[in-house]
Amino acid sequence: MRIKYFSTLSEGDKLRGFIVMPKEEKDKYPVVILSHGMCSNLFVTAPYAIPFVKAGYAVFLYDFTKSGSGISGGDSTKMSLKTEAKDIENMVSYVRGLPWVDTDHVILSGCSQGGITSALTAPKVEDLIERIILYYPAFCIPDDARTGRAMVTKVDLDNIPETYWTLFVKLGPPYLLDSLELEPWKEIKDFKKPVFIVHGKEDPIVNIKYARKAASVYENCILKEIHGDHGFIFIGLPRSIKETNKYIASYKDY
Secondary structure: OEEEEEEEEEOOEEEEEEEEEOOOOOOOEEEEEEEOOOOOOHHHHHHHHHHHHHOOOEEEEEOOOOOOOOOOOOOHHHOOHHHHHHHHHHHHHHHHOOOOEEEEEEEEEEEOHHHHHHHHHHHHHHHHOOEEEEEOOOOOHHHHHHOOEEOOEEOOOOOOOOOEEEOOEEEOHHHHHHHHOOOHHHHHOOOOOOEEEEEEOOOOOOOHHHHHHHHHHOOOEEEEEEOOOHHHOOOOHHHHHHHHHHHHHHHOOO
């Protein structure tokens, strides 16, 4: 594998990451834009790049501009699903502008919060991408927000603090307020291109019912239910990689 650093701008903020590429040099590479979850970063997400790189893809691992947990920096108190969706849109534009990218084969992929933001972005850029591949996508976030919950933290929606913490990430009002405005099932239902989802049956943070709901809403979706926790931290990662390898092999013809 070859690893290259990259940096670009998203809404005026620095967006930084690494491109993981196969050893084989080619004129054009199919690519995957791989987005991390809440309280995560590109390094945590890196194992999900392995099957794609082995299959000949160049994978863009990056940190959201306002993640509060990676190398991009930015003000995490302004972060929300909407700001992250905008980052993904800008990543699509940046990636497609690179001369060595095969623009017919651009995949959006994401884990947890990076999964729902990839899903929300996909209909806006449908003509610019080939498919989406999601790992335990956090479609629960808008529902959680309606109860005042931001991951492990509960706040009063009538009196949202200017700053509050969920684990080690400092959030602000935009995180909950923007989530309250989202209706993910309506926003994703018109996406017609292929969707692949891998979700753990034992996930305690994002109940697998959300993946099943997504699979029923999408017109063209394969859902693989495996034994695994959220993030496949203790259980699920090897099986997830195996299922991803099988899925890539089932459609890859270039």
